Amino acid sequence: MEIKVLNKQSILDIAIQHTGDVQNCFDIAIANGMAxxxxxxxxxxxxxxxxxxxxxxxxxxxxxxxxxxATGTTLSEERQVPSLKGIGYMQLENSFKVS
Incomplete structure (x- = not known):
């Protein structure tokens, strides 16, 4: 059976919708030459x-x-990463200096 991907669907969504089991995402990915x-x-x-x-x-x-x-994201959403600030997001020796 061939299906069309809906807006914001992932392979996990496709698997659960069309097979009833999310683990089938691996078979679907392989059958379509994808990850x-x-x-x-x-x-x-x-x-x-x-x-x-x-x-x-x-x-x-x-x-x-x-x-x-439809729980997937789009490429444009993934690129919209907010600027993270504060000590929890600093990298040692890069943006946080230990003296």
Whole structure:
């Protein structure tokens, strides 16, 4: 089965939505030549077939409630790292001098 990635979905979201088990993210990643940590783009086609260890009860729940998880981030969100300040974020010998 081929599916289209929704906005802000990760491979983990795809696995739980289409197989009922988040551990299937590894099989999905391998089948699509990706890493589990790869960021997905909206509309990308992914193959989610030949998953033998699907959890029918979880899958049925997600389908009956029309749940489509989208917990991923986008590249633009990842680049927006706030400027962290204070002793908890200082590096020894770089921004924090010990005398």
């Amino acid at each position: 589990v940590s790869d960021l997905l783009t909206t509309g990308k086609a992914l193959s989610v077939s030949d998953i033998t260890n699907a959890k029918a009860d979880v899958l049925q729940y997600y389908q009956s409630k029309n749940i489509k998880p």
